[in-house]
Amino acid sequence: MRRRLETTAWFMAPFAVILAAWAFVLPLFEVNPRLFPQLSQVIEAARETLADGTLIQHVGASLVRVAVGTTLAIVLAVPLGIAMGVSPVISTFISPLLRFFSVLAGIAWIPIATLWFGYGFGAITFIIFNAVFFIVTYNTLLGVSTIPMPVRNAALSLGAGPLVMLTEVLLPGALPNIVTGIRTGLGFAWRGLIAAEMIATNVGLGYMLFVARDFYRTEVIVLGMVVIGVLWLLIDRLVLAPLERATIERWGMVQRA
Amino acid sequence: MKGLTLRHLSKTYFDPYSGTRVDAIHDVSLQVEAGEFVSVVGPSGCGKTTILNMIAGFLPHSGGDILVGGKPVKGPGPDRGVVFQSFALFPWKTVLDNVAFGPKMRGVARAEREKIAREYLAIAGLSEAAGRYPSELSGGMQQRVGVVRALANDPDVLLMDEPFASVDAQTRMTLQEELTRIWAEKRNTVLFITHDVGEAVFLADRVVVLTKGRVLDEIKVGLPRPRKWDDANKDPEFQRLSAQVLEKVRAA
Ligand SMILES: Nc1ncnc2c1ncn2[C@@H]1O[C@H](COP(=O)(O)OP(=O)(O)O)[C@@H](O)[C@H]1O
Ligand SMILES: [Mg+2]
Numbered sequence: 160m161r162r163r164l165e166t167t168a169w170f171m172a173p174f175a176v177i178l179a180a181w182a183f184v185l186p187l188f189e190v191n192p193r194l195f196p197q198l199s200q201v202i203e204a205a206r207e208t209l210a211d212g213t214l215i216q217h218v219g220a221s222l223v224r225v226a227v228g229t230t231l232a233i234v235l236a237v238p239l240g241i242a243m244g245v246s247p248v249i250s251t252f253i254s255p256l257l258r259f260f261s262v263l264a265g266i267a268w269i270p271i272a273t274l275w276f277g278y279g280f281g282a283i284t285f286i287i288f289n290a291v292f293f294i295v296t297y298n299t300l301l302g303v304s305t306i307p308m309p310v311r312n313a314a315l316s317l318g319a320g321p322l323v324m325l326t327e328v329l330l331p332g333a334l335p336n337i338v339t340g341i342r343t344g345l346g347f348a349w350r351g352l353i354a355a356e357m358i359a360t361n362v363g364l365g366y367m368l369f370v371a372r373d374f375y376r377t378e379v380i381v382l383g384m385v386v387i388g389v390l391w392l393l394i395d396r397l398v399l400a401p402l403e404r405a406t407i408e409r410w411g412m413v414q415r416a
Numbered sequence: 417m418k419g420l421t422l423r424h425l426s427k428t429y430f431d432p433y434s435g436t437r438v439d440a441i442h443d444v445s446l447q448v449e450a451g452e453f454v455s456v457v458g459p460s461g462c463g464k465t466t467i468l469n470m471i472a473g474f475l476p477h478s479g480g481d482i483l484v485g486g487k488p489v490k491g492p493g494p495d496r497g498v499v500f501q502s503f504a505l506f507p508w509k510t511v512l513d514n515v516a517f518g519p520k521m522r523g524v525a526r527a528e529r530e531k532i533a534r535e536y537l538a539i540a541g542l543s544e545a546a547g548r549y550p551s552e553l554s555g556g557m558q559q560r561v562g563v564v565r566a567l568a569n570d571p572d573v574l575l576m577d578e579p580f581a582s583v584d585a586q587t588r589m590t591l592q593e594e595l596t597r598i599w600a601e602k603r604n605t606v607l608f609i610t611h612d613v614g615e616a617v618f619l620a621d622r623v624v625v626l627t628k629g630r631v632l633d634e635i636k637v638g639l640p641r642p643r644k645w646d647d648a649n650k651d652p653e654f655q656r657l658s659a660q661v662l663e664k665v666r667a668a
Contacts, residue, residue, distance in 0.1 A: 309504035312474050317569055318494035318521030327517075331508035410508045411551025 196378035201385070204378040213367075218386065220363045221356065224280065225348055228287025232344070236292045237337060240299020241329050250300065261293040265351040269358055278359050286355040291344035298340025302333025335407040342399050349391050417605055418485030418495075418572040420448040420471065425480035427466050427629075440466045442629040443480070448573070450485075453599060453606045455616035457665060458626035464609045467626075468577045471607065472498050484572055494518060497571030497604075499579040503558045505550040511537065511561050512546040518569025536564040539598055556587035563595065567602065574606045580615070589645050592618055596643045613662045618648055623657075625664040633664050 181198045192200065208214035243250040268289050272282040306329065314328045356365025364383050371379035427441040440463045448454045456464055469475040471482055473492035482489045484496060497518075505514050512533050519529035537543050540560040550558055559579055566574055580588045596619060599606065610616050616623045617637055625632040637657055639648070648654040 307502065307504065309500040309502050310506065312472070312492065313498065313500060313504040313565075314506075314517075315474075315492035316472055316494065316496060316498045317518040317565070319517075320521075323521065327509075328506070331506075334508070406508075410549050412507055 192377060193375045194377065196381055200378040201382050204376070204382045208379070208382070214382075214386070217362060217364050217367045217383075218390070220360075221352060221365070222390070224283045224363070225287055225345070225352055228284040229291050229341075229345060229348060231284075232288045232291035233295055233341060236295035236340075237299050237330075240296045240337075241303055241325065241333065243296070243300045244303025244329065244333070257293060257297055261297065263289075264293045265290045265347055266354045269355050272355075273359050278361070280360075282359045283352065283355045283363070286351045287348045290347040290351045291341070294344040294347065295337065295340040298336040298343075299333050302336030302340075303329055305336065306332035331406075331410075335412045338399070338403050338407060342395070345394065345399070346391070349387070349394075353387060417450040417603065419450040419452075420446075420573050420605060420607060421481070421483040421486070422446040422467075422471070423481040423483070425467065425470065425482060426478050427463070427470060427475070428478045429466075440629055441470075441477075444626075444629070444631055445480075446624060446631060448605055448607055450605055451603045453608065453619060453621045454624060455608045455610060455620035455622070456624045456626050457610055457613055457616035457661060458632075459665060460611055462626050463629040464611075464626060465577055466629075468498075468575050468607065468609050471573075472496055472575055494521065494569055495572045497566030497569055497574045499559075499562050499566050499574070499576040501578045501581050503550070503555075503562045505558055505561055505565070507550050509549075510546065511542065511548055511550065511553070514550065514561055515565045515568050517565065522569070532568055536568040537561075539601075540564045540594065554587075555583045556591060559583060559591060560594070563591075563598075567598070567604070572605060574604045576606065576608045578610055579608075581610070581612075588615075593642075593644055595619060596641060600642045613665060614658055617654065617658045617661055618643060618645070623661050625661060627665075632667075635661055635664075 178198070185195075186197060190197075196204075205214070239253070243253055265286065268286055269282070272285045276282040276285055310332065311324070311328060314324060319328065352363070353365040353368070356363035357369040360366050364387055368380050368383040371377075371383070423445050425441055425444040425446075426439075429438040429440055430436075431438070444467060446454075456467070458464055466475065470477040471489065473489050473496065489496070506517070509517065512530060515533035515536055516529040519532050520526075524532070534543065534546065537546055540563065542557065542560055542564070545553060545557060545561075550561065553561070562579065563576075580591050583591065592615060599619075608616070608619055617635075617639075620637050623635045623637060625634070635657060639651065639654060639657075
């Protein structure tokens with residue numbers, strides 16, 4: 160517990176320094192608020208947008224898109240990755256496609272996604288899906304291939320059938336890589352989301368940034384950026400890291416960096 | 417308990433990339449009686465692992481027959497328990513769940529299979545470790561788990577491929593003594609593979625010398641059981657048998 164507090168304190172330290180500089184040093188200079196806001200203005204913007212409910216609305220819209228897109232991607236990518244991991248035929252056939260599309264994954268799909276799904280939820284969720292899907296598929300495949308042959312053989316000679324093989328050997332065996340894939344994929348998804356929301360919607364954090372620019376509201380832009388960063392840290396620290404700790408670290412399958 | 421029969425077993429590996437063939441096993445016939453402990457000893461590359469993997473069903477054989485209790489084997493199955501050199505435990509399962517895995521596959525209810533697993537863990541002196549994960553155990557303890565995991569499934573034949581080759585010398589001697597003690601209780605049919613002549617003689621009722629994919633000779637071992645290294649080292653009969661086997665292996 161003490162160590163956790165200490166780690167957290169060290170993690171916060173650089174942010175505290177930047178905030179202090181922003182609060183106490185920046186006001187000494189005359190900075191055009193159309194180029195960069197004072198901290199007090201950003202706090203005021205936060206108070207305002209919280210009070211009128213718009214901030215929550217934008218954050219909510221963004222989070223729902225990320226959640227839906229990511230979940231769909233994981234649900235489809237993990238079985239595909241495992242199928243590729245156990246079947247050389249499927250793997251040989253899909254691998255070239257995976258390579259081709261992984262470089263396109265994300266914002267390159269925005270134009271065509273808006274034609275397919277129109278502006279809004281569908282197009283943006285598709286972008287998220289796309290960003291997560293290929294990375295998780297690839298990492299699942301990688302994960303399956305790292306399970307030592309003797310471990311699979313052990314399961315077979317203890318009487319495991321195909322279903323048990325899947326749920327008790329292949330899935331847990333590939334889990335370290337799957338979690339890494341989800342973590343990387345979510346990072347891409349989060350970036351793709353902001354870009355997509357600037358173009359293809361009228362609600363969400365990306366949209367909030369983009370509209371504020373038209374009115375030279377730098378305090379709203381910076382507020383949005385801070386929220387984006389903080390939300391990502393929270394997702395990573397409060398969802399992904401504990402998931403990793405509860406499973407693969409406990410099994411001794413990875414060492415905590 | 418059932419016996420194991422190999423009749424004119426052969427294996428040719430084919431490498432599709434280089435187009436080369438390797439005749440790894442030529443014509444091996446071997447009978448392991450029900451409840452007999454047979455060691456197969458031979459230099460590295462003589463085909464020991466190939467034979468064991470074919471018996472286990474991990475590898476198809478090219479010719480001949482493999483019979484357990486008179487029935488030909490088709491693929492891996494719980495009638496043949498395997499202990500691996502690399503332990504091959506499930507890192508994501510506790511020691512207890514590793515050992516209970518075989519009974520679980522047979523449909524044994526949770527309470528009953530955990531009871532079985534605890535009994536076997538107790539035999540191997542591992543009761544304390546039941547709730548731990550394999551990564552938290554030493555190599556010697558992990559292989560104890562590997563052995564009882566195979567035994568807890570009550571296989572007709574136990575196949576062991578150099579199971580103690582990757583633990584330190586002291587631990588290895590302890591594990592060998594424990595194996596003879598446990599085996600004296602259970603009397604499984606065992607095929608034990610090793611390149612270590614002393615180990616082969618110490619454990620077995622009969623030692624089969626394998627060279628270049630062929631059986632060179634067989635030597636009966638009538639030493640009393642359970643066996644201890646302190647006794648064996650002083651026993652002229654053990655010395656004589658070891659020297660005899662070593663001579664055959666080196667003649668290869
Ligand atoms: N997958 C394989 N493909 C081609 N040759 C193989 C393969 N596995 C083993 N061999 C060859 O078969 C022979 C026997 O190998 P192996 O059974 O591993 O011997 P041992 O276990 O006694 O060391 C060796 O010459 C080895 O090179
Ligand atoms: Mg070998």
